[in-house]
Amino acid sequence: MLSQVGVPPPPDDFADFWTGLHQRARQVDPAPVARPSGHPESSRPGGSTYDVEFTSLGGIRLGGWLRLPADGRVERGLVVGHGYGGRATPDAAVPVERAAALYFGSRGLPTRGLVPGIPDTARRHVLHGIADRGTYVHGGCAADVWAAVSALCRLVPEAAARVDYLGTSFGGGIGALALPWDDRITSACLVVPSFGNHPLRLTMPCTGSGEAVREHARAHPEVHEVLRYFDAATAAMFLRIPTHVGLALADPAVPPPGQFAVYNALAGPRARFLLSAGHTPYAGMVREAEALSTAQRDFLAPLGPAPPA
Structure with a gap:
């Protein structure tokens, strides 16, 4: 059963x-800048939007969007990752009130994480630097999460009172890898997290980035040792903050056993929301997405050091 993975x-x-890795990344000055955005989302009611740039590990300059409440009243922060397709726009609504939300681009991925020398498609990106744990791109992507937190707190000091993380698919798996080591993050919501239980994932054909890794590992079995350091389920054993996880019972791109491995391994308070499917359209998809958003808002809503377990 999935609950026993x-x-x-x-x-x-x-x-x-x-x-x-976290210590090295935190030594980097994020040097963030923000300017009013011309993006269409900036004209939506409910808040103001700014274009943002900041520096991450390796001197890589990344971008994103910062959304502030319409009245300017900020009591917390939210860092939001994205899937392996990247992000072309900030979300129209921030899932918690009175939050400064930073929607950032991870290194190599569109549109605001594009970096020369790092592939911008999932099947190539997931293999970038995989021959060595010191060069694998997912380490840099975790560092981008830490840099985004630093940038947000520098741009909006009030956000540092409480910073939460929200990530889906790629962003969920990278979040599980990054969050255990950064005590500035209070709680998290992960949705259909990827990169869980690599030994099992490598036995399961899929349509996502995991298939590229599976094919590569057949020809280069030595990468199994590298992947041990980038297993989101293994990292979840060290994740003690309250964490909400959206889990798909069927998913052609991210096999559900890997998702459940992340949830099952969590060391702190946890809550889950079951989705009929992930990474594919299905009847009732909109209704479930709305219910998931409500569950996430409820989980993240309380102000203070952490939501209740």
């Missing part, structure tokens, strides 16, 4: 690897 054990130096 296990977790790959971490390498002995798993925590050392990630805390070291």
